[in-house]
C-alpha cells in the first residue's frame with residue numbers, strides 16, 4: 468500500500484484548486500471537530516465526509532491523524548440540527564400541482580425513516596458515498612413519536628405505515644463491534660465478499676422496535692417497503708420470521724441484481740446461494756403464518772462486467788423460476804458510484820490499480836447491446852424476440868429457439884402479438900390529421916375554376932388584390 472504520507476501529498480495535489488491550497492469546503496456551517504484549527508474551511512460541501520476512508524489533505528500523514536469525518540458523524544452538529552430526524556412529517560405537495568395524484572408522495576406520506584447510511588457498498592449505488600458507511604440510527608423514542616404523529620396529523624391515514632426503513636431496511640442499530648477499528652477500516656463494504664466477522668448483526672433491537680410500533684394504538688399494520696439486505700437477514704432467522712409474519716404486504720422486494728458470479732463480484736453483491744436460502748426461509752415462514760406472499764427480485768441489465776452470456780444465463784434463470792418482469796432497469800452511471808468509474812474507465816477501481824495492470828471490465832455501452840441486455844430481462848415479451856433470436860444465433864445458441872418449454876423463445880411470432888415488429892422493417896406512421904382550416908384552404912386552392920386559375924393569376928400580376936374568397940364549405944346555401 469502506498470505510504471500515508473505519499474498518499475497525503477497526492478491528495479493535496481489533486482484537491483488543490485487555483486489559490487486554494489489545501490483548502491476544502493464543508494457542508495456544515497461550523498468546523499468539523501476532526502479538522503485541525505489551522506485549516507480554513509469555507510462553507511460548502513466536503514467530499515471527505517462522504518467518500519471512503521482515506522487521508523484528507525490536512526492530515527499529517529500518520530495513520531492516527533487521518534481524517535475520520537466520513538467515518539463518523541460530525542461532533543459539531545449545530546444545535547438547530549439536533550432532532551432534525553424527527554422534523555414534522557413531510558409537507559404536502561405544492562398547491563401548483565392542483566390536487567393531482569403524485570404516486571411518490573402517496574408512497575412516502577405515511578412512511579417513517581429509521582436509519583441513514585449503508586455499509587453494503589453496492590458499487591452501482593451512491594448511498595454509501597452520500598450518507599456514509601457508518602449507520603446513523605434514530606432513537607426508538609423518536610421513531611415511535613413520529614409514527615404517532617403520522618397517525619394523528621396526516622390526512623387519509625388508514626392505520627397503515629407504508630414503510631419503516633431507510634437505504635436498507637434491516638441495518639438499524641447494526642455497526643462494527645470495535646468503534647476504533649471502524650474509524651480506520653478501509654473496506655468499502657462490510658458485507659462483501661463475506662460478512663465481516665467484526666460486524667455486529669444482532670437484529671433483536673429491530674424486532675423489538677417492530678413490536679412496539681405495532682402495539683401503538685391506531686396502527687393496524689406496518690409494512691416494510693425499503694429494500695432488505697437478505698444476506699444480513701439470514702444471520703437472524705427470528706427477524707425473517709417477524710418480518711414475514713407481520714410486515715410483508717403480499718410482496719417483498721429484494722435485490723439479487725444478477726445471478727452470475729462475474730457481475731455480482733463487481734456489484735459487490737452476495738451470490739445466489741444466499742438468495743436461495745432466504746427464499747426457503749421466506750416461504751417456510753409465510754406458510755407457517757398462513758399467508759400467500761411472494762418475493763420480487765430486482766435485476767440490473769448492462770452493469771459493467773456483464774457479458775451477453777451472463778444476461779442469457781439470467782434470462783434462463785428467470786424462465787426456470789417463472790419470473791416475467793414488468794419493470795426492468797438498465798444500468799446508468801451515476802455520480803459517486805464506483806460502477807460509474809468502471810463504466811467510463813472500463814477497468815475495476817475496486818482492486819489495487821497499477822500502471823499496466825488494470826483489471827479490464829467488459830462494458831455494454833452501445834445502444835444495441837444495452838437494448839439486448841434489457842431484452843434478456845424481458846425474454847417473454849414478443850417485441851424482443853427478433854432481437855433475441857438474432858443474438859442467440861450470433862452466440863451459437865440456436866438450441867434455445869423453438870416451441871417447447873426448454874427453449875427460451877419461439878422461432879416464430881405468436882398469433883396474439885399485435886403491433887409492428889421491432890427491428891423488422893419500419894412501422895407505418897400515419898400522417899398527422901390536419902386541422903379543418905388547413906383542409907379548407909387546400910380544397911379552395913385546388914379549385915381553380917374553368918380557366919385553370921389564369922384569370923386570377925392575371926389579376927394578381929396586374930396589381931389587383933384578389934377578392935376575399937369564402938371556402939365552399941362556408942358558403943351559404945342559395
Ligand code: SF4
Pocket residue numbers: 586642643644645648649652653654656657658663664665666667
Ligand atoms: S472492520 Fe469489518 S465491520 Fe468493522 S467497519 Fe471494517 S468491514 Fe465493517
